[in-house]
Amino acid sequence: MKLIYTHENRFLVHNIQNIVENAQIDTTLRNEYASSAAGDLAPHETWLELWVIEDADYERAMVAINTAFKRHLSSSWICPNCHEKNEATFDFCWQCQSESQP
Numbered sequence: 001m002k003l004i005y006t007h008e009n010r011f012l013v014h015n016i017q018n019i020v021e022n023a024q025i026d027t028t029l030r031n032e033y034a035s036s037a038a039g040d041l042a043p044h045e046t047w048l049e050l051w052v053i054e055d056a057d058y059e060r061a062m063v064a065i066n067t068a069f070k071r072h073l074s075s076s077w078i079c080p081n082c083h084e085k086n087e088a089t090f091d092f093c094w095q096c097q098s099e100s101q102p
Contacts, residue, residue, distance in 0.1 A: 001028070002058045005050040005065065013048040016065055023064040026053040 004027075005016045013029070020027055030049040052061050077086050077100050079093035086093055091100055 025057045
């Protein structure tokens, strides 16, 4: 098993787990219940950890994670119809409702 992701925000770890498992890679979580020991352990030692079961799946898991982050960080786009700037998360122009162009 290899560690692929850890974070103090459990929601983010579960999101990454979903991304990796959608790529047909088996994972397991560690430190699920360690948050109650935060006073006795250093806080970062209680963060939820995501591990791949098979070491051979490590590279594929990292590619899936990096691809998901790159998609999220894509740049804004300019509407070809009204020339309004739109954030990458919009599929349609907020100004004129024209569809984004690839």
